[in-house]
Amino acid sequence: MATRTPITVAHGDGIGPEIMGATLHILEAAGAQLAIETIEVGEKVYLSGNTTGITPQSWESLRRTKVFLKAPITTPQGGGYKSLNVTTRKMLGLYANIRPCVSYHPFVRTKHPVMDVVIVRENEEDLYAGIEYQTSPDEMQSIKLISRPGTEKIVRYAFEYALKFNRKKVTCFTKDNIMKMSDGLFHKIFDEIGVEYPEIEKEHWIVDIGAAKLADTPEAFDVIVMPNLYGDVLSDVAAQIAGSVGLAGSSNIGDKCAMFEAIHGSAPRRAGQNLANPSGLLHGALLMLVHIGQTDVAERIHNAWRRTMEDGIHTYDIFTEGKSKQKVGTKEFGDAVVERLGQLPQTLKPVHLAAHVATKARASSVVRPAVQVAQRSRRADRKSRGRRLQTRHDFESRREGVARWNSRNVLYRCVPLPLHSALADAPTNRRAAGARGGAGSRNRHDRDAAQLRRQTRLHARSGTISSCSSA
Ligand code: NAD
Numbered sequence: 001m002a003t004r005t006p007i008t009v010a011h012g013d014g015i016g017p018e019i020m021g022a023t024l025h026i027l028e029a030a031g032a033q034l035a036i037e038t039i040e041v042g043e044k045v046y047l048s049g050n051t052t053g054i055t056p057q058s059w060e061s062l063r064r065t066k067v068f069l070k071a072p073i074t075t076p077q078g079g080g081y082k083s084l085n086v087t088t089r090k091m092l093g094l095y096a097n098i099r100p101c102v103s104y105h106p107f108v109r110t111k112h113p114v115m116d117v118v119i120v121r122e123n124e125e126d127l128y129a130g131i132e133y134q135t136s137p138d139e140m141q142s143i144k145l146i147s148r149p150g151t152e153k154i155v156r157y158a159f160e161y162a163l164k165f166n167r168k169k170v171t172c173f174t175k176d177n178i179m180k181m182s183d184g185l186f187h188k189i190f191d192e193i194g195v196e197y198p199e200i201e202k203e204h205w206i207v208d209i210g211a212a213k214l215a216d217t218p219e220a221f222d223v224i225v226m227p228n229l230y231g232d233v234l235s236d237v238a239a240q241i242a243g244s245v246g247l248a249g250s251s252n253i254g255d256k257c258a259m260f261e262a263i264h265g266s267a268p269r270r271a272g273q274n275l276a277n278p279s280g281l282l283h284g285a286l287l288m289l290v291h292i293g294q295t296d297v298a299e300r301i302h303n304a305w306r307r308t309m310e311d312g313i314h315t316y317d318i319f320t321e322g323k324s325k326q327k328v329g330t331k332e333f334g335d336a337v338v339e340r341l342g343q344l345p346q347t348l349k350p351v352h353l354a355a356h357v358a359t360k361a362r363a364s365s366v367v368r369p370a371v372q373v374a375q376r377s378r379r380a381d382r383k384s385r386g387r388r389l390q391t392r393h394d395f396e397s398r399r400e401g402v403a404r405w406n407s408r409n410v411l412y413r414c415v416p417l418p419l420h421s422a423l424a425d426a427p428t429n430r431r432a433a434g435a436r437g438g439a440g441s442r443n444r445h446d447r448d449a450a451q452l453r454r455q456t457r458l459h460a461r462s463g464t465i466s467s468c469s470s471a
Helices: 016-029 043-047 056-065 084-091 148-164 182-194 207-216 228-242 279-291 295-310 330-339 353-366 368-414 416-437 444-462 464-469
Strands: 005-010 034-039 067-070 096-102 116-122 132-136 139-142 169-174 201-206 223-226 249-253 258-262
Touching: 005 016, 005 056, 016 279, 016 295, 016 330, 034 056, 056 067, 067 279, 096 148, 096 228, 116 148, 116 228, 148 169, 148 182, 148 223, 169 182, 169 207, 169 228, 182 201, 201 207, 207 223, 207 228, 223 228, 249 279, 258 279, 279 295, 295 330, 295 353
Parallel strands: 005 034, 005 067, 067 258, 116 223, 169 201, 169 223
Antiparallel strands: 096 116, 096 249, 132 139, 249 258
8 A cells, every 4th residue: 555645634613624524535535645633723722722723732743744734714803813824834934825726617607717827925924924013002013024035935936836837927026116125125036036047938017007917817927926915915816706715725835844725714604504615625635635746646636626617516606507507515515526536527628737747857957057046045045044033933932022122123133224213313312302301201212212222232242133134
């Protein structure tokens, strides 16, 4: 018997357990060789008092298997609960989020019959880095973090993905006409790395007009690489205009671990009614099978799923009177896919994943210099990333107790110039405040500035700032 690949599975919240049940049923029937470790994450764990939504035992399982198939979870509102999705991506270093959005015309209703777009979303930085703080009772700030190592990694991933899967074009979306430094850096790195891939067409769009073009003419795009926030928003839009948000799966890839999921959430309104479409999670699971080398099983399932679409066996979200043949529940949809294992679609293009594996081998020999550059860049990146994570770790681990201390630290690292000016202004402000009303009138800003100067001196002495600012 073939060796079983250990994976960690979380059944999630809301519709999670139902769609995971259907997905695992299909994987098992198709002969996927998996040794499953099941963990509990999400709502129950949050409500038991754990604000991260995941226990140390679950982290152990993830570190052991390095492959995570996760159903959507519910993050309770308020109460300081951290997003498990964001935490997992950061803790496991899952820097690339890949979201293929494909239309299945004429079987699934869509205004875009020819749509096959892959969104490659940076997964750790941008406004999702979690660097937020309060500057006054009436003002909150979030830092948009775009780093060279982080951007190089995601942009290179997008080009390598395009090569491996025979894609012709990589487009970059940013808003660098406004965020000239942060998005400007992302765009600049896209242009730099693009030079290493002469066989791939490259283009850049400002994100607002690019998003409008994507919603109107998705067939104009192939692979799109974007910073975190734009990628999150636009991949939902892309999935929905392809047919349903319930159809798209995604992979979150890191150097050591990977996580696979549906792009949608736990849809609590649909939970427990055997209604939800398991296709998004199933597509996530197919990406997982390719990742762990069970390409033949992924191909079998994908073709059976396409045949099920063609046969008009549809869940409520894609059911169209007159076009669909049978409205089915989550479980029955899973059974329908299992019945069609071994069959090929008749109208939709059959999936041939083995071809991509061959392409990969061809591509890697043709573009050896680029790959070598990538390896060099990865080595350099690991070094600087180690320093960066150290700081992030400091930030995360101290967040609860001394959030301001750390956010200032990170702020200093990210935008040294404005903060230097703030520091330079601070004594004047304090003197002015003192002149107006003495020590008793020092306001919160003055105290912050004084505290910040003390910390800056401390860090300068301990060397933290120099290592941070070079990260
Ligand atoms: P959602 O994606 O859960 O659902 C929005 C709507 O889309 C649903 O009401 C439903 O009509 C439809 N839908 C989604 N998935 C479907 C499916 N598989 N089949 C059929 N219809 C489907 O978005 P939301 O309501 O904004 O979020 C609900 C919860 O999910 C929140 O707690 C949120 O934090 C969480 N969430 C989790 C993840 C994740 O775990 N990866 C991602 C996004 C949101």
